Every structure is written in structure tokens, then in C-alpha cells.
Amino acid sequence: FNRLHVFTLNPRRNLWEEAGVKQIENMYSATAMSWKYDGSRLTVGTLTGAVDMYDACLRRYRYKGKFEFTYVSLSQVIVKRLSSGTRIVLKSHFGYEIVKINIYQDQYLVAHTPETLLIGDLESCKLSEVPWRGSGSERFIFENRAVCMVYNAGELSLVEYGRNEMLGSVRTEHVSPHFISCRLNDAKSDRGVELAENKRIAYLMDFQTIRVMDLVRDIEVATINHESKVDWLELNPSASKLLFRDRERNLHLYDSNTQQRTTLLNYCSYVQWVPASDVVVAQNRDNLCVWYTIDAPERVTIFQIKGDVEDIERAAGRTEVIVDEGINTVSYRLDETLIEFGSSIDNKEYEGAVALLEQLELSPETEAMWNTLCQLALQDGRLVIAERCCAALGDTARAMFLRKANTIADEAQRNGLEDGTQHFMVKAKMATLEKHFERAEQILLEQGKVEEAMEMYQELHRWDEAIAIAESKNRPETDEMKTKYFQWLLETSQEEKAAQLQEKQGDIETAIRLYLQGSLPARAAALAQNHPQPPEMLEMIASELSRAGLHEKAGSFFEKLNVPERALEAYRRGNAYRRAVDLARRQFPREVVSLEHDWGMFLVQQKQLDAAINHFIEANQYVKAIEAAIQAKQWSKAVQIVDTQEQDVAERFYKVIAQHFEDTKNLDQAERYWLRSGEPQGAVEMYSRHNKWDKAHKVASTYMAEDKVRQLYVSQAQKLESAGRIKEAEKLYLMVSEPDLAINMYKKNRHYDNMIRLVAQHRKDLLAETHLHLAQQLEGENKFKEAERHYVEAQDWKSAVNMHRAHDNWDDAIRVAKSHGGVNASKQVAYAWAVSLGGKAGAELLNKFGLIEQAIDYATESGAFEQAFQLSRTSMKSKLPEVHLKHAMFLEDEGRFKEAEGEFINAKKPKEAIDMYLHQADWGNALRIAENFDPSSRNDILIAKAKSCIEKKDFIGAEQLFVEAGKPDMAVKAHKDARQWDDAIRVAKTHEKMLGSGAVHELQQEKGRSLSMPDPGNSSQDLMAPGRMWEDQGEHSKAIDAYLKVTSNHTKDYDNLEVIWEKAVDLALNHVTSRIGEVVNEVSRRLVEIGRFEQAAEFLEGIDAHRDAIEVYVKAGMFDKAREVCKHAPQLSSYVEQAAKAGGGG
Secondary structure (H helix, E strand, C coil): CCEEEEEEEEECCCCEEEEEEEEEECCCCCCEEECCCCCEEEEECCCCCEEEEEEECCEEECCCCCCEEEEECCCEEEEEECCCCCEEEEEEEECCCCCCCEECCCCCCEEECEEEEEEEEEECCEEEEEEEECCCEEEEEEECCCCEEEEECCEEEEECCCCEEEEEEEECCCCHCCCEEEEEEECCCCCCEEECCEEHHHHHCCEEEEEECCCCCCCEEEEEECCCCCCEECCCCCCEEEEECCCCEEEEEEEEECCCCEEEEECCCCCEEECCCCCEEEEECCCEECCCCCCCCCCCCCEEECCCEEEEEECEEEEEEEEECCCCEEEEEHHHHHHHHHHHHHCCCHHEEEEEEEHCCCHHHHHHHHHHHHHHHHHHCHHHHHHHHHHHHHCCCHHHHHHHHHHHHHHHHHCCCCCCCHCHHHHHHHHHHHHHHHHHHHHHHHHHHHHHHHHHHHCCCCCCHHHHHHHCCCCCCHHHHHEEEEEHHHCCCHHHHHHHHHHCCCCCHHHHHHHHHCCHHHHHHHHHHHHCCCHHHHHHHHHHHHHCCCCHHHHEEEEEEEEHHHHHHHHHHHCCCHHHHHHHHHHHHHHHHHHHHHHHHHHCCCCCCHHHHHHHHCCCCHHHHEEEEEHHHHHHHHHHHCCCCCCHHHHHHHHHHHHHHHHHCCCCHHHHHHHHCCCHHHHHHHHHHHCCCHHHHHHHHHHHHHHHHHHHHHHHHHHHCCCCCCCHHHHHHHHHHHHHHHHHHHHHHHCHHHHHHHHHHHHHHHHHHHHHHHHHHHHHCCCHHHHHHHHCCCHHHHHHHHHHHHHHCCCHHHHHHHHHHHHHHHHHHHHHHHHHHHHHHHHHHHHHHHHCCHHHHHHHHCCHHHHHHHHHHHHHHHHHHHHHHHHHHHHHHHHCCHHHHHHHHHCCCCCHHHHHHHHHHCHHHHHHHHHHHCCCCHHHHHHHHHHHHHHHCCHHHHHHHHHCCHHHHHHHHHHHHCCHHHHHHHHHHHHHHHHHHHHHHHHHHHHHHHHHCCCCCCCCCHHHHHHHHHHCCCCCCHHHHHHHHCCCCCCCCCHHHHHHHHHHHHHHCCCCCHHHHHHHHHHHHHHHHHHCCHHHHHHHHCCCHHHHHHCCCCCCCCHHHHHHHHHHCCEEEEEEHHCCCCCHCC
């Protein structure tokens, strides 16, 4: 009395099991219990009047914070939308446990049980439960508001909301919303009659095949095969028409009722049915196309637009097309009246449709709508509506006819018939309107309305049917009707009908005359053949047949009249040669041959060439037979005829037959006929075209003269060359021993590898020269890699190096030098590269290649002494003094003598510092350095200062310095050279102890001799004396300066000058390499001035100054020498040749 026992059903055991006991204090006896309809609450009434309500759910949880699921039982769940509080009960009608629930798009409910699938629409509260054993990977598609599509393992199943069975299923791999269209229509007619269910789906079987299925009857409505891939499709609301577009943007309409397809647009970027109507909106580039009546596709309304259509909006009695024009969005309003018309038609609200159309003016669009409404009204028996439509269209005759039918129907209704359109007269008239005359006749005769039936046919001028009814019913006016009919036929010039009528009545002669009168002589002749007639009539018939051009019938008619000559003539005129030949064989055998010829000519004119061949043979016209066989492509027959003919007849066809056999690849037969035609070159050309070179050569060498063969092959090869078939052209050239032509062909077509191959095979002595020529050509075209290969093949790798150097391709120059000239050659190139770079970059380059010493030398020569010091200190300390020395010399040349002095001291070359100051006549600094670092040089300084005094004609000062230096003999010599004999003798006497006692006496004798002789000029030995003095002292740079001080102003002995300057060059090459360029350029310039061109050019060649050397040779007109130099500098060849041409040096 104070507790509730709770039991749960175990679905597996199908038993109730106690789940627990609910203890309730002071409850006392329960007098009433009641469950809430959804099972979520239990209400209990007790004896004391208490009412308790208990929550009876198994569990409750929230879904995505938007919904609440309350499990009342294993098979029943209450789904509540938290935002609005609306609820729906999800229950398995089969009692299966609900194991999983999902909600899609916040509207569509999908629940799974072990055996079924529950699907519902939360908005319409429609639920469906269908059998389902899914894989768990199903895809649910909710594009259609009336049906859910479930896709699983290639099968698309359709579930209509609110129905507990599958609507249908189809097989497809294409489930995009653009590829599926499903329509479910449950509309009612205006008279409250529910229409048959119309549920259809259109989908893609593959990208080029569309299928439309009727889901109610589960049958195929249509299968549409298309030549291009379909990218969009959609059914209209009534599912009777399908729009689809392909990848080429063509828009098509398919009508499932008529099974006809129409192309609406050849380019369509947007298309859509207007919602809830049969109106189509599409965009064709800058045109907006609207079809208000899709049954008349040619009736289209076009608007000019500037953007792209985005959407169609239909609401509140307005339909607008939204167009995005970039900056602005523009809407184009459609005619709502025309749109509503389509909806009225679909719902069979014909009065409403009439009312809509009456508001509009007659236009092509409204005219099409009136026609559509008229046809539908007639189909549904709405004759008043049909009459109104005919009146609107201006179809007065049909409108009046329908008015009569409506009058009869109204009268029948007034007489008690429920539906006046079911009156037999109305049915008969409607059958007549539809041109079902037999049905109309049957309806009238069944009602005993013979007169009405006869009148119907008479009104339609169908007298035969009217007379037939009269005869069948034994009407007394039958004969009168026949007479009237006959007169009417004559009055309306229907002689054929009148003749047939007389023929039936047995009046043959009248019938024949009527046939002739009606220009039907053939019918008259046929009648006359079966019924004998007088000769006059027969002659008349024959004349009419000839006049009408019916010559074959005339000939047959003449044969029957036993007039064979006229029959044969008629057959000829009518080209009836078969009958003419048959007649000729019986009556005129001599005419058979000419008839066969004429027959063949006629067949040729008719393009019946096959048939003409045998007739020409029968006529012994073999040439024409062959021509006909060739034109008819009957080659075997043509060959058969040609082979039986004499040579003079057949030879004109040999060439044509040969060409045919070539076309069919029967080359042996083609060769045979080419040879028979006397044109062996044709066979050669044929074999050449088919790459049968051996056979071509065999024919040519057998049947053609050697010069003709050569000429033919060369010309054929040139044709092949023009066609780009170069390999085949080469074979032809080589067959006639013309390798030079093949070589030139490859050269012209820039196939240099093949060119070299042929040169190596046939002109081996020119191989190196060819390689060199190609290398120079390719170098001029900046194709250095190919040029390099040819230089190397020509054994002239140095030219390849020079090419790369000239074009700053130093890496390639080093690579080539190393590959073909060894490491030393590559180092020379690297050094040249460094020279071209200059400065720090050049030294770094040499260091990169491991040329440390050369890098140091180059750094010093280019003035990069900091880098030179760094390299020396880190990599070659033995070079450090030399670097100091060169730096000192550099500073000396710059006039920075104090700094130079320090570098000379660092280089342990104090003597060079002394020499520097001596050169500057800075005697004090020179003496200072000598006293501090090289005391032995003091006397040399005094002597040098004395010599300076001599140059200044200060002989006394010089004398004192010579004496101080302990060289009185040099003081004596100075006075003597200056012819100051007295001073010389004085000094000799003063220092007699050092000079000897005979010195004075000897000077006195020399004085006497010199006074008796003239002053001599300068000899070459005298001119070279200063230079030799510096050489003896190891001062090679100063020796060079001394030699270069000698010019043509000192002597006119050019041989001596050349010897002196050459000495300067030798010193630079061997001892002062840093001055090589300077000295060589200076000496070359001087040699050119004195006309020693060859020697000047040779010096320049020695330092690789090829351009300067070539210019010297060109200036001297020594073009052969210049060409020799061009071997090392090919890029200058054109310069030399131009200069030679201008100078006449050839």
C-alpha cells in the first residue's frame, strides 16, 4: 500500500522483469493510474485524494545544445526543440530498440534501429519507418522537402516523409543535387477530383545517360542518351518535362509525353524553373531568356542584362530575377499573370486560366497559351472553354463548330441529361473535329441517324462514303446522288475520279475518254488493253502517251498494236533500253549493237557505271568499257579488259592502273604496269615514296640510262629534302655517288652530326677543315658548346680555349685547357682570367686554383699589396721580401719615396733604396742609408754624384767627389772625355802615386793626338754603354730605361736601333716581367715608325696581343701573316678578310 513495483520488458527474452520498487510513504491504496499518451509520465490517484505524477523516462540527454532526447522506452524517444519547446514522438512501430539518433540541418531527424530506419521532418511532423540493414556509411540527402534520399553502396533509396514504405530505389554513382531531380505532386483539380499520384525522379546513370523513373508504377519513363557530359538537370513541377545542360553549355528540353528533345540555347550559364511553375529562366551571355509557355520553345522573351543571374525570388505575388552587375544588384520582374497561367493549367483550373489570359493582349506568348489551353480543354471535354479559346485565336470556323456542339449539349442537359457533352451528336461532332470520321459515322448509325451521317460526309465532300452509306441502307436517292456526284466531279475538273466512277459502272469507253481528258493516258492504255477498243481510240491513246512523255508505256502499247518500228522508237525516246534490246533481238538484230552502246551511254549519264561496263563490251566499245570500269572503281574488271587489248589501245590506261595498284599497296603489280607504260621512272618514284630503295635502284639501273638515273635520284632526293625526309634523301644521294650533295643538304639543314659522319666516310681529307669551319660558324652563332666540340675534333683545342676566353667563358676555357693541354695549360688560362678580372678578384681566383705564387705575383703587379702580404704571410713566407721589394718599387713609382725607403729596408735591399735616391739625385738620403745599412755603397754614391756633376758640366765638383771616393782615375777620365786635357794632367800629377808615373806622360800623348783629329760621332757601343753599366750592376729596370732612351734622334742606323730596343725587350721578358707589356708595346710602336713592321708584329704575338699584331700586319699589307694569327683569334678573321678585300690583298 505504500510502494510501486516497476517492471521492464526484456525484448530478447520477451519477458517482464522487475526493475525495482518505488517506496512512497503514506501513499495508502492507489485507486487510479494513467499513462500520458507518449508514455513519458505516470499519474497515480490514491485513496486519500492525492494525485502524484512520476517521470517515467529511461534516460534524457541534450543534442548539440539545441534538442533534448527523452527515452521513454527502448523503442520510443521524445525529441524536443529547446528554442521553441515543440515536441515530436519518435517511435518504432515494430518495437525495435532505437540505438542512434541524428538531426540534420536542425530539421531532419534520422534514427537507426537494428532492423529499420526512422526518418522525419520536424517542421511538418511527418515520420517514416522503413526496413533497413545499413552499413553505417549511409549518406543522407535532404535537398527535397518531401522526400529523403539515402545513398549506400551505389544505390539511392527514396523515403517519402509520412509513409512507412520505400518510395523507390535506383542505381547511380552520381548523387550531387545537380544530377538528381525528384518531384512529388499531390495537387487537386478545380472540381475537387483528386489527381492520380505523380511521383518521378530523374537521375544520371552515367555522365551521358539520363533516366526518368515513375516511382508510383516503378517503371521507366524515358532514357535519354546524350553525346556530351551532362552537368545539370531538373524536372518541372508536374515532372512531364526535363531541363538539362551539358558540359558544352548547351541547354536542352525533353518532353516525356511526346518523347521529343529540343535545344533551347547553344550557350547557357544559368537556368532554373521558376518555383511552382512551368516557366523557365536562363541566361545566354548578355541575354536573359524567359519561356512562359515551354510547350512552344520558339516563343521566348529576351531581356538585355549586364551581369550574371544569381537567383529567382517568388513571393507576395511577385517573381523577380536577381542579377549581379558587379557594383549593383538589379532585379528584373517577370509577368506574374503568365506565370500563374501555368499553375492554373497544371491544376486544371481552366476558368482561372481564361480569366488570366483575357487580361492580356494577344501576342506570340499569349497566342501559344490560348492554343495550349484549347488543346487541354478539348482533351478534358471542356467545350465552352475550347470555344472561348478558338474565338480568342480568331479561329472562327472551329469556334462556330464548337458553338453548335455546345448548343446541342445545352439542349441535352435541359432535357435531363446530366452531362450534355456525352450526347451522341456532341460525340459525333467532336469525332468529326478530330477527323475520326469512321467513329463519327459509327456513332450516328448506331443511333439510326443515316441522314445525318450522309449529310456529314456530303458537307465534307466525301461523296464516296455518303454513297456507300446510301447503297448499304438501300436509299432511293442513291442514283440521284451518283449523278450529282458525277456532275460535281466534272465541274470541279476531277476527271480521274469521274473516270473511276464510270469504270465501276462498266462504261469503259467513257472512262477511257475521261482518263485522256484528265491527262492520264497510262490509265487509259491499261484499261484499253483489258477491254478491246476500236483502232481510232487506240491511236488516240498512243498519241497521248507519247505527248505525255510516257514513252515506255507508249512502246509497250505500240507492241501490242503490232507496230514494232514505232515501239522501238518509243523505247529509245524513253530510255527503256532493256525492252528495246529485247524487241530488237526479236525484230531488228542489227540494231542490238547500237542499242547496247546507247544503253551504256545512258547508264553513264545516270552514274550507273557498273552496269554500263557490260553494255559497252556487248557494243565492242572496249575503251569506253575500260573508262567506265575505272570510274566505277571496278579495277579487276578494268585490268581484265586492258590485258585483252592491243598495245596501242591499252597503253593509255597502264599509268592509271599502276597508280591504283600503288594506292592499294600492291607495288609489284604497279611496277609491272609502270614498265608496260614505258615510264620506269614512275616505278622508281613509287618505290622511293614507299622507302623501297633496293627495288627502286634495281628498276632504275635495269631500265634507265645512268645519267637519267642520277638526274631522277637527285631530283627525287631534293623533293624528299623539301618534305623534311632527310634520311631518305641521303640514301638517294649516296646511291648515285653524290655524297657532296648529301653533305651540303645536312649543312643547309644544320644537321652537323650527320654532315660530319658523311665527311668522315667520303671526304676524310677534309674532316679537320670541316670541323674547324663548323666550329667557327657555330662560334659566330654563339653556340659555344658545339663549337668547342668541333674545335677539339679538329685537334685545335687552343682555338676552343681562345673562343671561351674571348666570350668570358673562363670556366669552360679552363676545362678545355686542362682536358687537352694538361695542368700547366689550365694554369695559364687561370692566370689570364685573373688578369682580365684585375685587382683583388684576380688574386682570389688564382688562390682558388692553388696558384699561390702566381696569385702573389699577380696581386703585386696589380697593386693589391695588402692581399699579397696576407697571402705571403699565410701561405708563402719566402715571398715576403720580394713583395716588400715590389711594394717599394710601386711606392717609388708613385713618388712616395719615404715609404718606399722603408719597404726597401724591409726587403733587405738598402742598395735599391740608395738607387732610388740616386735616381732622384737626393744625395743626402742616399748617403744616410749607406752609412746606416750599406757603408760599402758610400763610394758608389759619391761616384754617382760626381757623374751628375759632369752632366751639369761641374767638372771641378766632380773631380773632388771622385777623389773623395778614391777614384782619381775617373776624375782624369771625366776631364779627358770633356777634352779638358790640362785638368786631366793636373789631377794625374796630383795623384801620381795612385795612377802611376806613366799616367801623366800617356795623357800628354793622347792630348797631342786628339788635337790633330776631328770629334767622332756616337757608335752603337757608345749608345748601349749606359744600359750595359746598369746591367752590370743588376739594375735591369734602369737598364731598360737606358736602352729605351736611345731613339732615332741619336742615330739613323736602324739596324743598331733594332738591336738596342730588342735588348730592352729581352731584359723585360727575363728579368722584369711586370714591364713586359709596357716595353713590348713601346718597342713595337717605334719599330712601326721606322718601318720594321714584321719585327713589331712578332713582338706583339709573343705576348698574345693578337689584335695589335693583326693590325700591324694589315697596315703593312702582310695579309697572309695576319691570317696565320687568326688561327689563334678566329673572331678577327672577318676583319682581316675585309681589310684584304679593301686593300686588294685577296
